Amino acid sequence: MGVVLAIGTMKGAWFAHRNGSAWKTDGPSLKGWQVNTFGRRPDGTYLLTTGSSWYGAAIHRSHDLRDWSQIVAGPAYEEGGDRKLEQIWTLTEADGSLYAGVAEAGLFRSGDLGETWEPVPGFNDHPTRPRWEPGLGGLTAHRILVDSRDPSRMWVGVSAVGVFATEDGGSTWELRNRGIPAAGSPEDAEPDVGYCVHCLVADPDDAETIWRQDHMGVFRTSDGARTWERIEDGLPAGFGFPIGRDPVSGRLFLVPLESDEARLPVGGRLGVYTSDDRGDSWRLAGRLDGPGYDGVLRDAMAVDGLGGVYVGTTSGRIAYSADSGDTWAELPGTFPRILSVHAFVE
Amino acid sequence: MATVAVTIPRMLADLVGGERRFSIEAGDVDGVLGGIVDRHPELAVHLFDESGELRPHVSCFHNEAFADRASPVKDGDSVVVLQAVSGGITPRGR
Numbered sequence: 001m002g003v004v005l006a007i008g009t010m011k012g013a014w015f016a017h018r019n020g021s022a023w024k025t026d027g028p029s030l031k032g033w034q035v036n037t038f039g040r041r042p043d044g045t046y047l048l049t050t051g052s053s054w055y056g057a058a059i060h061r062s063h064d065l066r067d068w069s070q071i072v073a074g075p076a077y078e079e080g081g082d083r084k085l086e087q088i089w090t091l092t093e094a095d096g097s098l099y100a101g102v103a104e105a106g107l108f109r110s111g112d113l114g115e116t117w118e119p120v121p122g123f124n125d126h127p128t129r130p131r132w133e134p135g136l137g138g139l140t141a142h143r144i145l146v147d148s149r150d151p152s153r154m155w156v157g158v159s160a161v162g163v164f165a166t167e168d169g170g171s172t173w174e175l176r177n178r179g180i181p182a183a184g185s186p187e188d189a190e191p192d193v194g195y196c197v198h199c200l201v202a203d204p205d206d207a208e209t210i211w212r213q214d215h216m217g218v219f220r221t222s223d224g225a226r227t228w229e230r231i232e233d234g235l236p237a238g239f240g241f242p243i244g245r246d247p248v249s250g251r252l253f254l255v256p257l258e259s260d261e262a263r264l265p266v267g268g269r270l271g272v273y274t275s276d277d278r279g280d281s282w283r284l285a286g287r288l289d290g291p292g293y294d295g296v297l298r299d300a301m302a303v304d305g306l307g308g309v310y311v312g313t314t315s316g317r318i319a320y321s322a323d324s325g326d327t328w329a330e331l332p333g334t335f336p337r338i339l340s341v342h343a344f345v346e
Numbered sequence: 347m348a349t350v351a352v353t354i355p356r357m358l359a360d361l362v363g364g365e366r367r368f369s370i371e372a373g374d375v376d377g378v379l380g381g382i383v384d385r386h387p388e389l390a391v392h393l394f395d396e397s398g399e400l401r402p403h404v405s406c407f408h409n410e411a412f413a414d415r416a417s418p419v420k421d422g423d424s425v426v427v428l429q430a431v432s433g434g435i436t437p438r439g440r
Contacts (some may be wrong), residue, residue, distance in 0.1 A: 032357050054403040054429050055358070056391035070361050070388040079396050 001345050003304045004065065005320075005331075006048070007312060008035035008340035013048055015065045016318075016331060018308075023331055029068055030060065037299050038342040039091030041098065041113045046344070049088035049100075057088045057102070059114060075100045075108035075117040089299070092144040095151035101141035105132060105158045109170070122171045123156065123164065128193050135160035135183075135196045135215070142298060143200045147207035155200065155210065155225055162195030163212070163225050179228035181216045199243045199298040201252070203278075211279055213243040213254055213298075220279045234282035235273055236266040242301035246309055249324035252279055253309055255296040264293050272311055274325045286328035288319050297339055304343035312338030347371045348421045350378050354389070355429045362386040370425075375408050376415040378425045393427065403430040 005016040012028030013035040030050055036057075039047040046065055051057045059075075060068040077083040083104050090101040091114075098110040100117065107120040123141075132139055140159045147153035152169040155176075162177040175192050182194040196215030203209040212219040212228065217238030219228040232238045237256040244253045252275040258266045265271065269290035273282045288294075294315035302310045307324045316338055318331035352370050359366035370381035379400075383390045395401050405428045406413040413425065 031360065052357075052392075055393075055401065056395070058388070058391055072387045072390075074391065076391070077396055079398060081396055084396055 001306070003306065003308055004344050004346055005302070005310055005318070006038045006046075006065070006340075006342045006344065007318065007335055007338060008037060008048065008299070008342075009316070009336035009338050010034050011336040013038075014335060018322075021322075021329070025331075025333065026066065029062075029066070034087075035339065036087055037090050037340045038344075039093070039098070040344065042093055042096055043113060045113070047091055047098075047114060049091065051087040057085055059088060059091070059100070061114065071114055073116045075102055075106075075119075077104075077106070077119070086138065087140070089140055089142040090144055092146060094144075094146040094154065099144050099154075101144050101156060103138045103140040103142075105139045105141040105161065107141055107144075107156060107170070120170045122166070123173050126164070126173055128161075128175065131193050132158070132161045133194065143197075145200055145202045145207070145210065148204060149207065153207060153224075155202070157197040157200045157212075159198065160196035160215070161193045163197055163200065163210075165225050176221075176225035177228070178226065179221075179230075180212075180214055180219060183215045198241045201243050201245045203245070204247060209278070211243050211245070211252055213240050215239070215260060218243070218254065218279070231275075231279040232282070233280065234275075236271075239263070240296075241298040242296055242311075244301040244303050244309065246303045246307065246324045247305055248307040249276075250278070251276055251285075251325055253285065253301060253303075253311075253325060254282075255301070255311065257295055263295055265290075265295070268293060270294060270296070270313065270319075272309075272319065272325070272328070285325040286319065286321065288313070288317060288328075288330065292317075299340035299342075300338050302341045302343040304345055306345065308343055310341050310343055312341040314338065347373055348419045348423065350419050351422070351424045352378060352382060353424070353426045354382065355427060357429065358389055358392055358427070361388050361392075372419060374416055374418045375406065375413045375425060378419060379406065379415065382427070404428070405430045 003018045007014040014027030016025040033050040059071045062068045100108045107123040108117040143157035145155040164173040177195040183196040199213045208224045270288045274285035294313035300312040316335040372378040407426045
């Protein structure tokens with residue numbers, strides 16, 4: 001089995017094929033376009049999403065990661081309405097359907113492999129919608145988790161609103177953020193919205209367990225997001241963006257940054273931290289060569305299911321481990337600012 | 347109906363097989379823009395926003411002047427869609 005690493009940047013997509021410790025990189029595809037994320041349809045077709053400071057957001061499909069064609073009837077808000085579809089930040093497959101999380105925050109569903117999309121009104125028109133406010137990265141639905149045993153149960157992270165959960169396939173949604181401080185609110189305040197979730201990852205064997213990199217720290221839930229507990233023992237900082245889980249080792253990975261004001265690697269060296277005990281404690285797994293002051297965005301950490309862990313930085317570097325975080329190396333070359341990395345096994 | 351020479355930006359042409367210059371038959375500039383989308387439906391989301399207007403950083407020129415979408419066109423006219431020299435990364439980043 002080979003691994004291909006899809007690299008989405010501000011100026012296109014690259015695809016790095018790994019053969020042992022050797023890499024062969026193809027690209028750019030969609031040259032000049034902001035490539036936000038990747039996905040794969042149930043039939044194996046690859047997907048990526050593009051955005052732009054000038055043009056609209058779109059989804060593109062490819063059978064070979066070389067020739068890409070744009071899907072015409074992508075996610076879109078109602079013409080003449082007051083909502084703008086600015087970016088498509090995440091694609092997730094659930095029980096044969098595809099879901100897209102977008103900014104301005106919303107959720108869209110496709111039942112035909114992504115060729116046409118419809119809004120998810122229970123989410124997009126949630127009763128709290130008039131009070132949703134953006135974070136620095138916009139008002140963004142950026143992460144969708146699905147219970148593989150019961151796909152009618154889903155969780156969606158929205159910055160800066162919070163985590164939503166549905167138990168009925170998306171008809172109704174409730175906010176679940178108890179235990180998380182709301183950014184910009186008093187510590188003991190418990191507003192229903194205003195939680196700046198940065199990233200989520202779930203235990204594939206227990207959908208009730210979800211880990212959360214939040215603006216306000218690192219948290220875990222064991223009850224499907226109904227309550228959250230802080231888990232930062234051993235971390236040099238609680239702030240950061242991505243969080244991932246290697247299914248081979250069960251280890252968690254994240255990249256702490258020094259405070260929400262600075263958003264710089266602690267001590268001027270970018271470090272990947274890991275937890276061997278489901279987040280109870282953390283330790284340094286590896287550092288990129290330094291000094292370095294780049295960060296890692298929320299979709300720029302990936303695992304391949306074979307022990308591979310990949311981290312792409314805002315200065316275009318990619319660090320990877322092929323052994324669940326024991327040893328680390330860097331991919332040759334540098335890329336434009338990296339927005340996303342996804343690993344596909346071929 | 348007039349036959350108008352259309353040029354679109356390279357980034358958009360890349361989405362439609364590289365076709366950057368082509369002809370559209372239309373009666374006015376708005377019809378030319380509609381003809382572009384009829385020829386290449388992928389471009390609708392890139393040219394227009396949810397209001398139905400051209401996106402803020404997309405410019406349209408008719409015979410080398412800012413285009414009025416209601417302006418009539420005649421044979422041999424040119425309509426050029428440009429990526430405005432503006433925009434770039436927003437302070438939002440992500």
